[in-house]
Amino acid sequence: MAKQQPDRSRRSFICTAIVGLPATLLLRGAAASDKMTKPQAEYQDTPNGIYSCGLCTLFVAPDGCKVVEGAISKDGWCKAFAAVD
Known part of the structure; x- marks a missing residue:
């Protein structure tokens, strides 16, 4: 009889882990940012010639x-610059 108790708790643990894993991955994915950091984008606070963030389709x-x-800055620039058509 004592042997059944560890089996039940192991089974409960495995079921909980299987159910909880997708939820954990969803929450983690939602929290992760798909954006680049400023160094990754080679962002600078000054324009690149006539090109600036204020003229980019990605600017918000x-x-x-x-x-x-x-x-x-709307006067900044990075390598992801995409000119407004």
Whole structure:
């Protein structure tokens, strides 16, 4: 009889782990950012010639970007620059 108790707890643990794993992965994926850091994007606070974040399709006013983390300047520039058509 004493042997059945560890089997039940092991079975409960395995079932809980199987059920909880997808939920954990979903929550982790939702928290992870798909954005680049400023160094990865080679972001600079100054424009690159006539090109600046304010003229980029990825710029989100007033100080955001769809692909670069953190606050950015509309006068900045990075390698992900995509000109407005």
